[in-house]
């Protein structure tokens with residue numbers, strides 16, 4: 001069985017993430033979507049909320065598991081006995097940092113491959129932080145994040 005891990009902050013999950021999850025789930029037998037615990041960030045949604053939002057937004061995708069992790073991604077991937085990390089690329093601006101992380105992860109464990117999937121062009125400008133900013137300033141985020149996310153964001157403000 002071919003499995004892959006799709007990691008991220010997912011604060012919150014956007015339709016761009018969902019598109020990558022959907023396509024990764026068509027390519028692999030199983031996809032583990034895992035939310036990173038980063039104590040240095042001040043997230044809008046806590047870890048459990050982010051996991052729950054992904055589960056609800058992706059309820060129709062059968063071959064995924066939603067989880068969370070702290071510490072090094074590469075250690076988590078090894079513990080799960082998976083050797084593929086999926087990353088989404090939106091624009092050239094994403095490339096440099098993703099390239100650094102992919103090479104660092106390979107240095108830490110060269111049995112693990114990072115695969116990049118190009119985002120749907122429809123979502124190439126989309127990011128969780130921009131969604132939060134637009135929302136907080138009263139702009140519409142309709143069509144950019146799952147409906148359930150809009151509902152939960154309204155409760156936060």
Ligand code: PNS
Pocket residue numbers: 007008009010036071072073074100101102104105
């Ligand atoms: O959605 P994001 O914020 O772009 O996701 C980044 C993430 C969580 C994948 C990255 O920060 C990460 O892998 N964090 C775990 C800590 C780690 O392994 N750091 C070394 C990376 S080479």
